[in-house]
Amino acid sequence: MDGLDEIIGEFLVESHENLDQLDRDLIALERDPSSSTLLASVFRTIHTIKGTSGFLAFSILESVTHVGESLLARLRDGELALTPGLTSLLLEVVDAVRSLLTNIEHTGAEGTQTYDDLVARLAAVLDGALPEDPAAPEATDDNAEADEPGEDGDVEESAEDEEPEAVLPAPTTLGVVPPRAPEAAEGPDPAASEEPAEGRRSVADSTIRVDVALLDSLMNLVGELVLTRNQMLQRAATREDVELARTTHRLNLVAGELQESVMKMRLQQIDTLWSKLPRVVRDLSVQLGKTVELDMRGKETELDKTILEAVRDPLTHLVRNSIDHGIEKPDVRTAQGKPAHGTLSMRAFHEGGQVNIEITDDGAGIDPTRLRDKAVSKGLMDRETAARLSDHEAVNLIFTPGFSTAEGVTNVSGRGVGMDVVRTNIERIGGAIDLSSEPGEGTTVRIRIPLTLAIIPALVVAAAGHRFAIPQVNLLELVRLDAAQAATAIESVHGSPVYRLRGRLLPLVDLREQLDLPAVQRETTYVAVLKADNQQYGLVVDDILDTEEIVVKPLGTHLRQLPLYAGATIMGDGAVALILDATALARRAGMTPEAELGTLAAHGTDAGEDAASLLLVELGDGRRAAIPVAAVDRLEEIERGRIERAGHHEVVQHRGQILPLVRLDHVLHGDAGHQGLSTLQVVVCRQGEQQAGVVVNAILDIVEATLEARTPLDSTGGDGSAVVSGHVTELVDIAQVFAGLPSGGRLAWSA
């Protein structure tokens, strides 16, 4: 029933639009009766409505449009000439259709009015009678000769078989339908339902179609506004003007909400893309002799139109892959005790401002050993490196360029181009892809993509006096080294500098060198640890300035050949800054997939079971605590003034969301020693879909620690304490932090 309602809804919106066009066309037609394009357009519209109404069993609508169509066919074929009388008649048809549609919209049925009279008059015209002409009586004369009583066959038919059977079904439908819409209870009077209940907008009025170009330009304007706001905020921060501060605060809110609303306007349901998949799945499974059931959840998940376009091909490719390589033939499946038909399930959902898409099949899965062998035989790595890969890392080798696992090349997939292209395409829009597989059980591919590309958070860095923006999605962490540290921590492997980051060797790329900019001698070295294409590297810059929401603007045609830049943006002070493409930068620096696999493998060995990445923080009373890095989203400095209250809780507005704050001192029952500080150090933690800002006194370090001396001692009965970096440190149980938040920690999103 839902499906049908949806179809009727679409039909109504479309028809209302068509009718408005029809009115205009008919009037234009009267002025220029010879225009065959106008006639054809009018004919098409009526024909479309007729077709759909027949399909949806709206018989009165069908009969009215049918005679209207017959008349138009005559006009189109030149058998009749358009007179003002005929135009009025056709306009009457449009009115009748409009009122029928209104009835359908409000009551679900066509109503009692059957338009017998109109149908009869139309039929009479088709039979050769002259239409009466209330508007311009003198015009009727030129109709006389145009009326050829030649082929009456279909005319009679239309007059006969429409009228009697058209009248009958309507009253019966009416009796059944009223319970659906509350207005219908007042009585099936069509006049009453023509005036909708107060406050309720009709389907056609509640949505409008907007040109995408217009939306884009609106988005640009909002981008401008956001930039202007950033400038205002920077200016206002330097002044002691309370009034100005209040105004900018208000501007900040309004601009934020406007930005979000415009962004929402560009969102489309993922179903617009998914609706094509059942056909793909069906065709492919028939072709391969497999039976596959497609299960799709979260069709209503929305994402930006441009992103939707960008994931179209990768998604189709993954679905094809699952059916071709994943799901086995029915006999194989039954032999393994699985149901004969395979299941391909797709799930889409929002999480933390990103869209997740999962594609799961219950097929053969991927054998990590085979992938390791393949990587070795293809010369991508040596046997030891391959052996060191975890199973998860091994199956993700499938995304390496030139890697194909299909036993034979089919015309569906398996040419070794594909999965790497899928990954490239996903990463190009700032997304990430991950594959996990259980041999014999099936494979799941997870894709995380941003909601929108137009406005992104970015880190602004400086190199040789230039400013550059790096998209936050590429950023892992920031490292600051003073001269003494840099001298020991930066080493050289075959002449290329590396940095020892928690026991791992991180290749370093000097931004100034890559951009042919003069080197600047500085006391401190700043390294932005970036990830791109699964490889990590440290980008050496002169200074790290700020994180900012930036509006991505494309570069002109002259600069498109420079892959290093993903676009440009305008900074708060009005200057232009280039956006760096982390992947292109890695390529330019000569980083190869081998290097990538090397770090991957090193990572695999380093992260043993009992070693954990911990964020060390200091509490107000000098105690130390450690938060698992896995639960940490990012670190922020938040000014005291930005803290607001919601109920008993401290909250802060951040990127259009309300972030609840938790004082770690309170959780661990310590003294709040940092009341007087003007900026708070906040560790933004995540648990599932919830986020909370954990306020600490100071952020000390990130360590990779094996928790040897561990005691259950702590202040709250949480995760106990351990010796980390030579200090007794309480281990924060992140679940406990979230437990203190209202209703499971979920605060309402801001509008």
Added chain:
Amino acid sequence: MSQYCTFALDGHVFGVPVSSVQEVLRSQDLTVVPLAPDDIAGLLNLRGQIVTMLELRARLGLPPREPDAPSVNVVVKSPDGGAVSLVVDEIGDVLAPSRDAFEAPPDTVPASIRSLVTRVCKLDTHLMLLLDTERAITSEGMS
């Protein structure tokens, strides 16, 4: 009679149709694009629109401007609906020469310039070289 916006470049006078000029900007803060070709002077923020600045001297194969010499931005509309700024030495008057003052460029015009000059207009005291704006700002004409 068409009107032409004139400007000076290395002693030559060039003209572009007034209809193709969006605006003329005097000194502007520009953002240099590292690794960009020589004829790209940088990017500028034109009321929120990011506009590429083309160094017209480099485009025409003329010697580079003296450092610290003043320059002017002539912002012209580009075929894709955006705008491109031509960096020139000095802006001149708007002229409306009669149609018969135009001629095909004589051989004395240097070859590097001739590729981007469609016609030459004989003014009383000097020649105005009519610049093919579209060719001058599209990337294919690049050296």
